[in-house]
Amino acid sequence: MKVGGNFSSFDLSxxxxxxxxxxxxxxxxxxxxxxxxxMENGQPYKRKFMKxxxxxxxxxxxxxxxxxxxxxxxxxxxxxxxxxxxxxxNKTSKPVNAEILEDSSIGELIFMPNHPDADQNGYVESSNxxxxxxxxxxxxxxxxxxxxxxxxxxxxxxxxxxxxx
Numbered sequence: 003m004k005v006g007g008n009f010s011s012f013d014l015s016x017x018x019x020x021x022x023x024x025x026x027x028x029x030x031x032x033x034x035x036x037x038x039x040x041m042e043n044g045q046p047y048k049r050k051f052m053k054x055x056x057x058x059x060x061x062x063x064x065x066x067x068x069x070x071x072x073x074x075x076x077x078x079x080x081x082x083x084x085x086x087x088x089x090x091x092n093k094t095s096k097p098v099n100a101e102i103l104e105d106s107s108i109g110e111l112i113f114m115p116n117h118p119d120a121d122q123n124g125y126v127e128s129s130n131x132x133x134x135x136x137x138x139x140x141x142x143x144x145x146x147x148x149x150x151x152x153x154x155x156x157x158x159x160x161x162x163x164x165x166x167x
Contacts (some may be wrong), residue, residue: 011157018150021100025052028102029136036131039119046119047129049105057097105130116154 038047055128107130113122 007008012154015154015157019097019147021052021054021098022143022147022150023155024102026140029143032136033130033133034141036133037131037135038129039117039126046109046127047131049107049129049131050102051105052105053101055099055101057099059104082098093135097110 021079032049035041035047041047109128109130111125111127113124114126115119117126
């Protein structure tokens with residue numbers, strides 16, 4: 003949902019909520035398939051991750067690290083300036099591209115000669131999902147989701163208080 007004008011903070015928070023929800027879905031799928039040694043394609047499950055990129059005005063994508071969005075630092079223009087009528091209220095957030103990629107690293111090889119997925123040497127390639135890393139990523143995504151929700155609620159409270167004046 004696109005919310006603009008004086009309520010651009012809602013738009014920013016809703017983008018953050020949406021991205022973190024998608025990230026949590028990807029992590030949940032990784033955890034659910036962590037023990038899968040054979041998928042539809044005959045290969046073990048490969049870990050998925052979300053890459054978040056910023057789309058610039060000329061439709062170029064600025065890539066960011068694996069799962070974090072690039073944050074801008076505070077600039078003088080962000081504060082209301084009477085000489086050039088700039089304000090935080092007329093800033094628009096930039097579009098963000100979130101794509102789900104597959105980790106191409108191989109999983110651990112386990113010697114299990116009686117397993118149906120074992121190769122000619124008796125080794126089974128397991129999934130490349132590390133449950134501990136996935137749980138850390140899940141905690142991070144959950145906390146980011148909560149932070150965006152608190153920012154959204156703070157914006158609602160400020161607007162509500164402004165209307166009561």
